Amino acid sequence: MSHQPRVAIIGAGYAGMAAAVELLEHDISVSIFETSRQLGGRARAVTLPEMTVDNGQHILIGAYRETLRLMKMVGADPKHLLQRLPLTLDYPGKLRVAAPKLPAPLHLAWALLFAQGLNWHEKRAAIGFMQSMKSTQFRLNKDMTVTALLDQHQQPDRLREYLWNALCVAALNTPADEASAQVFLNVLRDTLASDRAASDLLLPRVDLGALFPEPAARHVMARGGKIHCSTAVGGITGEPGAFSLYDNSPEKKPLGQYSHVICAVAPYHLRALLENLPALDDTLQRTDRLEYQPIVTCYLAYPVPVTLPEPMIGIENGVTQWLFDRPRILKPAPHDSPPGLLAAVISARGRHLDLSQSELTQRIHEEVRQIMGDIPQPLWSRVITEKRATWACKPNTSRPARITPLSGLLLAGDYVEGEYPGTIEGAVRSGVSAAHKILNFDVR
Helix, strand or coil: CCCCCEEEEECCEHHHHHHHHHHHCCCCEEEEECCCCCCECCCCEEECCCCEEECCCCCEECCCHHHHHHHHHCCCCHHHHEEEECCEEEECCCEEEECCCCCCCHHHHHHHHCCECCCHHHHHHHHHHHHHHHHCCCCCCCCCEHHHHHHHCCCCHHHHHHHHHHHHHHHHCCCCCCCEHHHHHHHHHHCCCCCHHHHCEEEECCCHHHHCHHHHHHHHHHCCCEEECCCCEEEEEEECCEEEEEECCCCCCEEEEECEEEECCCHHHHHHHHCCCHHHHHHHHHHHCCCEEEEEEEEEEECCCCCCCCCEEECCCCCCCEEEEHHHHCCCCCCCCCCEEEEEEEECCCHHHHCCHHHHHHHHHHHHHHHHCCCCCCCEEEEEEEEEEEECCCCCCCCCCCECCCCCEEECCCCCCCCCCCCHHHHHHHHHHHHHHHCCCCCC
16 A cells, blocks of 8 residues: 555444454554443443343354454453353253254254254254255345245244244344345354354353453554544544544534544444535435344343253243343353343344333243242343344345445444344454455455
8 A cells, every 4th residue: 555544433333343453453543433431332231230231142153253253363262251052942841952063064954853842844844944045055036034935945833933933033133024034044054054163152251342342442552543432423524535523512623534434333323424425325325224123131130040951041932032041151150140140132023112121020030930930039130122233134125335435434334235134243244344445455
């Protein structure tokens, strides 16, 4: 490069921090601006009066190769910070699918053939579906809903309920009758149909800030990068090669001039940043059309140990979809962690949103009792609702491109064009891709 880029990154979530780490690896100057005092964006730690928890119980998977690569780069060792478990879907007394440590594709065939709770017809249907998708390289001629795809392949009801629909909601945070079949197939291709380790579940042993954003921040500052927390960017003006940032005060105080800008904020914050750049009208219209899905996480702190059959189990026909045994994941458990801390996760829209927090907590407690028997009421509980946790991953959703019409101004986030749904890996990949564009690498 004849002129060394000077890059501003707006947003210190997973996408923004990934971009910063990748750029600094090639000695590019970066300045990060973050409105909050915390790092992590929509995957962050939340400090409660009782203890620190995450704003949602996130799961990573072995296929998150870019996330794992960058964690290692910044000194956040995945072996210590993540509990790696072979893929296990456990609905106590109803279904259990567990992938053994066998080479691919034997691990998947074994998991389906020896699944507990499925009859031979259902097992053959599941294996046949995966074989059919593999024969087409997991590509559809035309996108459709996951439900429509399962209809085409005559998947039995129980198989849908406990396997395909459950995986769809967990991965896409969108109900199967609304979700993009193509994006769902992208996930299946890279997990169940890939190497054995790709389908492993990776459960964070630390809070989401300590998992990557905070180690990344230390890495960035050690290499001369700047991080400005509690600094809201009010907008961007200028032209390629000379973008000016200003704050959101009435005086619109300048925050500096940069050759490149990576906007790594949530999509619903994008318009406020870019509305003074007419060339980006189409980009903003695409972003404005995005719909969103919520995620609700309820923490229940029991005064006695409440040990689930697995660190993560599914709930049949309840408001809860997944229960997590936090003490079994957080090893060693924090000193302020109660002996029986559970996290109940409910993805996407549903009837649970009509309940008050107290009603929802009691319903979840009753569902825990159905599994664990007569246990006392929790010492405390907290319901955390992210109303716009992810974009709604529907068929043919028109997502904004990573590369905007203004050369040098790029977008990063789990919502930009790409193969993945709204996940941590999608965010990280977008940040790396934006960095590579600035570095004149090939952008895929």
